[in-house]
Amino acid sequence: xVKIGKSEVSTTSLGLGTNAVGGYNLFAGLNDEDGIKxxxxxxxxxxxxxxxxxxxxxxHSEELIGQAIQGYDRSKFVIATKAAQDVKNGEVTxxxxxxxxxxxxxxxxxxxxxxxxxxxxxxxPDDNTPKYEAxxxxxxxxxxxxxxxxxxxxxxxxxxKEANKDGLVDVVEDQYSLIHREAExxxxxxxxxxxxxxxxxxxxxxxxxxxxxxxxxxxxANDMRNENPDFKGQRFESIxxxxxxxxxxxxxxxxxxxxxxxxxxxxxPDITVVIPGAKKAEQVASNAKAMNVSLDNDEYKTIDEIFx
Numbered sequence: 001x002v003k004i005g006k007s008e009v010s011t012t013s014l015g016l017g018t019n020a021v022g023g024y025n026l027f028a029g030l031n032d033e034d035g036i037k038x039x040x041x042x043x044x045x046x047x048x049x050x051x052x053x054x055x056x057x058x059x060h061s062e063e064l065i066g067q068a069i070q071g072y073d074r075s076k077f078v079i080a081t082k083a084a085q086d087v088k089n090g091e092v093t094x095x096x097x098x099x100x101x102x103x104x105x106x107x108x109x110x111x112x113x114x115x116x117x118x119x120x121x122x123x124x125p126d127d128n129t130p131k132y133e134a135x136x137x138x139x140x141x142x143x144x145x146x147x148x149x150x151x152x153x154x155x156x157x158x159x160x161k162e163a164n165k166d167g168l169v170d171v172v173e174d175q176y177s178l179i180h181r182e183a184e185x186x187x188x189x190x191x192x193x194x195x196x197x198x199x200x201x202x203x204x205x206x207x208x209x210x211x212x213x214x215x216x217x218x219x220x221a222n223d224m225r226n227e228n229p230d231f232k233g234q235r236f237e238s239i240x241x242x243x244x245x246x247x248x249x250x251x252x253x254x255x256x257x258x259x260x261x262x263x264x265x266x267x268x269p270d271i272t273v274v275i276p277g278a279k280k281a282e283q284v285a286s287n288a289k290a291m292n293v294s295l296d297n298d299e300y301k302t303i304d305e306i307f308x
Contacts, residue, residue, distance in 0.1 A: 001048075002272050004078075005170025005197045007149035009118045011078040013266045014291050015049030016042040016284060017201065017277035022061035027279070032064060034280065039068035041281035043077055045288035051173075051199070051275045053082035053123055054104065059111050066113035074114060080199075081108050082123035082153055082173075096122055096129035098137030105141045121151035121173055122163075131155070131163035139168050153201075157187055160196075169196055171272070176200035178209060178261065178307040179230065179239055188270045197272035203265055204258060204276055205230060208239050211247055211257030215240050242306050249303065255293050262290035264303050 001010045020027050021035035039050060050069075052061045062081060069077070083104035086095035105120055120141070122134055131152075138150045149170040152163050163169050172191060176183045177200060191198050204210055208230055215237055225231045230239060243257060250260040258276075265274040278284045295303075 002197075004119060004149045004272065006167075006195055007119075007170045009078055009149045009170075011049040011118075011273060012047055012291065013271075013273055014047055014262060014288065015051050015078075015080075015199075015273045015275040016047050016287075017275040018050060018052045018061050018065065019056045020277050020279045021052070021056070022064040023056035024060065025055075025057060030279075035061070035064045036068045037281040038278055038284055039065055041284040042288070043069070043072055045285055046291065047284070047288055048077045049080060049118075049273055049275065050077065051080045053121075054108065055082070055085050055123060058085070058087065059107075062108055062111035066111055070113070078118040079112060079114065080119035080121065080151070081112070081117055082121035082151075083108065084123040084126065094124050094126040096126040096131070096134040098129075098133060098140075101134060101137045102141060105138070105146050109146065116145060117147050119149045119151050119171060120147040121153045121171075122155075124154045125152075125156075125159050131159055132165040135163045135168050136166070139166075151199075157190060160187075160190070164194060164196065167194070169194075171197040171199060173199040173201055175202055176271070177203050177205045178242075178264070178303070179205050181307070184270070192270070198270055199273050199275060200265065200271060201275065203274050204261065205239075209243060209258065209261045211243050211250075213240060213243075245306050246303050249295075249299055253293055253295075255289065256286065259286065259290040259293055260295075260303075262287060263293035263295050264300060266290065267295050267300050 002013050003010045021038050024030050052065055084094050086093050086100055141147045150168055151171040153173040219225045247257050250257045262274055265271050276287050
């Protein structure tokens, strides 16, 4: 189990990202029943963190999680959610005002059918609100027992520093993976110094780190991967080559490449919880097996060097 920042929240180092649970605005063809099965599979597999957000289906992901967790012991798992999207007359703006964030906490609790959220993140920074004022509002909710830890997501390092002016930020969620390592330069040292946890999103880099792609793959014309530089030209070929190199270590452990990569994150001292998503319950069960993979220091360094 790992601890979240300076809070009392602790969880497994593998969680579940739930943007494909109810995130009908993000993925086509999602099914509510599948979403509920995904959440239950995570809890049944020993995964204790569920990471969601209002933006995943504009509250629908939270509603499905609220249904899925009925009958489970609430003290045995952790829910993280996020807010910043203010919807009025069909228009979405980013809002970090204290009033909006407090209202967002209360509304999330209703959808999740619970009386507290373990981690509440400001999902995106707005242009107007001083970040320490936004965090102070969440601290009021913490004092009231409605949340247990305070997080920020998609913030620049300067915005994180402003948010943490009073030392109240427990956790940061931002992009990081073996192929997107910019956070190692300045962000990780700051988080270490300030006892702030880190949760990476897109840890499997849209499937690139799972070993499922070959150099010959092509995507439909409207597929968003066509716009992603990671899937183009020499960069794509280079990533595929690196993934094939680590597949030998995966074979030695009799695990998939995805399970190996997740195990690498769990061994990384700068990462607190890794939260791969899933569209099917079987994927969750497979990801959960990564918790049983034990990399030695040499293997960890080899993977690190291949992707440096």
